[in-house]
Amino acid sequence: MESFDVVVLGAGPAGSVLARLLAEKKHRVLLVEKDAYAGKTTACGGLFDKPYFDKYVDDPSVMEQHITRNVFRMPWGEVTYTCDQVTVKRRVFDRYLAERAADCGAVLRTRTKAVDWQVRGPGDATVTLHDLETKKKYDVRTKIIAFADGPHTLAKKNPLFDYTPNKPYWAYAYAYEVEGVATDPHEMIIWLDKKLFPWGYGWVFPDSDVSNIGVGTIQAEMDKGIKVKDKLFAFMETYPGSAPLLKNRAVTDKKGGFIPMWLIDYYSDTSQVVLGDAAGMVSPLFGAGIDYAIDAAEAAARTLDEALQSGRFDATFLAAYDQRLKQGFLKDLRKQMLVAKIIIKSLLFGGQWPVKILAVIAFGGKYTRWNKIKILLFPLLGRPRVKEEDGALLSHK
Numbered sequence: 001m002e003s004f005d006v007v008v009l010g011a012g013p014a015g016s017v018l019a020r021l022l023a024e025k026k027h028r029v030l031l032v033e034k035d036a037y038a039g040k041t042t043a044c045g046g047l048f049d050k051p052y053f054d055k056y057v058d059d060p061s062v063m064e065q066h067i068t069r070n071v072f073r074m075p076w077g078e079v080t081y082t083c084d085q086v087t088v089k090r091r092v093f094d095r096y097l098a099e100r101a102a103d104c105g106a107v108l109r110t111r112t113k114a115v116d117w118q119v120r121g122p123g124d125a126t127v128t129l130h131d132l133e134t135k136k137k138y139d140v141r142t143k144i145i146a147f148a149d150g151p152h153t154l155a156k157k158n159p160l161f162d163y164t165p166n167k168p169y170w171a172y173a174y175a176y177e178v179e180g181v182a183t184d185p186h187e188m189i190i191w192l193d194k195k196l197f198p199w200g201y202g203w204v205f206p207d208s209d210v211s212n213i214g215v216g217t218i219q220a221e222m223d224k225g226i227k228v229k230d231k232l233f234a235f236m237e238t239y240p241g242s243a244p245l246l247k248n249r250a251v252t253d254k255k256g257g258f259i260p261m262w263l264i265d266y267y268s269d270t271s272q273v274v275l276g277d278a279a280g281m282v283s284p285l286f287g288a289g290i291d292y293a294i295d296a297a298e299a300a301a302r303t304l305d306e307a308l309q310s311g312r313f314d315a316t317f318l319a320a321y322d323q324r325l326k327q328g329f330l331k332d333l334r335k336q337m338l339v340a341k342i343i344i345k346s347l348l349f350g351g352q353w354p355v356k357i358l359a360v361i362a363f364g365g366k367y368t369r370w371n372k373i374k375i376l377l378f379p380l381l382g383r384p385r386v387k388e389e390d391g392a393l394l395s396h397k
């Protein structure tokens, strides 16, 4: 039986960055990916912070656009932020990251699906792999299993990592590519409006040759009968904000996927760590998870390197990974979960309450106290006004 220090399941950003960092430290890493190449079937808007891109990508052609402005359009007007982000096509970006991990010494096995796993004790685990080409199953031995296999992770077999109770908070989103760049190439636009979804949004993110567009909402809304695909059709053809930009554009790619917008409670156990979407490390307000996946990969790499150096693979030792996460981005995600809970409760009151609460809490810095009151009571007191970067008040466009 082949033997590795770490077997990483899934070559998304979480898995590939972890595999690369461990391979750079000369550990024996197997990175398995079920698709023919990483990112082939991943549904995504492909927008994230540029510093993460700069840290892990040397080839500028992987970037589609440098995004310098975020625009959030709401029923009473828009809020804009300057930002430093990029758009990528996941089929290009993920493939690049996986191949860099292989260049650094990780063994990359595509068309290979992990189907089961066992941990017998600290440092003694096996993963059952299914070679999708030869249709043969085989086991590999490893000291640690890293679950980076996305929303429907095999980690769920361990009750500590079971995400089932969090499923009402998950979202489903469609990401399409349509021909041509429909907006300013350095600007991304998000529409928040109950006409699209009581809670959810539609987006247009520019790539170099196409626009990545999509809509998504939470499972709890879908359970009420909302059809996300119909909403996407409306977004492209009839919704007044987006239709003028998107109508009659040919669709060049169609994908859809779940966004697990709720953290699980633990992230490590004996010989196991969980990261990225597999652990619900996604913003519960906006559904973004690429940056968190990379942050988690860095935290996991540090802990696993220490574990491999010291020969300790027990739950107590690997809990250092949970600690690192808690000192890092988990604090912010937990705050966002609190806001998301308030927003989800506000769905009971109907109207634009979810968007209003999001605007007051997430975009609050852009409004004076009086204008926050105007948002909450909109349209009773007229349109709220936003603060400019220099503090001056501006009318919404």
Ligand SMILES: Cc1cc2nc3c(=O)[nH]c(=O)nc-3n(C[C@H](O)[C@H](O)[C@H](O)COP(=O)(O)OP(=O)(O)OC[C@H]3O[C@@H](n4cnc5c(N)ncnc54)[C@H](O)[C@@H]3O)c2cc1C
Residues within 6 Å of the ligand: 009, 010, 011, 012, 013, 014, 015, 032, 033, 034, 035, 038, 039, 042, 043, 044, 045, 046, 047, 048, 112, 113, 114, 115, 148, 149, 150, 151, 154, 173, 174, 175, 214, 255, 256, 257, 258, 259, 275, 276, 277, 278, 281, 282, 287, 288, 289, 290, 291, 293
């Ligand atoms: C429609 C949509 C739009 C989104 N837009 C954005 C956005 O614009 N910005 C942003 O930051 N986030 C966005 N997200 C979220 C983002 O895509 C995820 O948070 C991110 O991909 C998480 O990375 P990951 O590496 O944890 O998991 P994934 O990217 O899901 O990678 C998991 C990998 O594991 C592979 N895999 C799964 N099971 C197995 C198995 N059993 N064996 C082997 N391989 C397996 C999969 O094929 C995949 O390659 C979006 C999500 C959706 C659905």
